Amino acid sequence: MEAIPPLEQSLHRARALVLADLVAGEVAEADVVSLVEESVVQRRWWVEQWPEGAEYVAGLVAQDVQDALLDRYGRWPLCPVCTSGDPHALNVEPELGPDPHWVCHEAGVKVAAVGALASALPGGGPSS
DSSP, X not given: OOOOOHHHHHHHHXXXXXXXXHHHTTOOOHHHHHHHHHHHHHHHHHHXXXXXXXXXXXXXXXXXXXXXXXXXXXXXXXXXXXXXXXXXXXXXXXXXXXXXXXEETTTTEEEEETTOGGGGSGGGSOOO
16 A cells, blocks of 8 residues: 655645534535635645645645635634624634644634634534
8 A cells, every 4th residue: 555645644634624623613514615625626736836835734724714614604713712792703823834723813812723623612512
């Protein structure tokens, strides 16, 4: 069996992390999953051009999906930390860097790593 190239590993990892967060937020419908796939296709080209950026792909895919969801459906993911005031979305930080996290800028806190959003949601994620 042939080893999976590092580029493919980074893309598969990014897909899995973002899908985990979509599932946690109970928004992993087929059309939303298609947004993840579209981003992965675009980021494949990007990381082929800049292989050193492979460790940044998860954060970029999360941002791509967040932007696409905003255009089509609204803000995602909503902040689970702030319980008063207007609902607002979390942001991915660093914008271009390794180890991306969902961050609440209003409270100034890291909420969860990309892929671990379920741990920050009430009840630990979607109900079964």
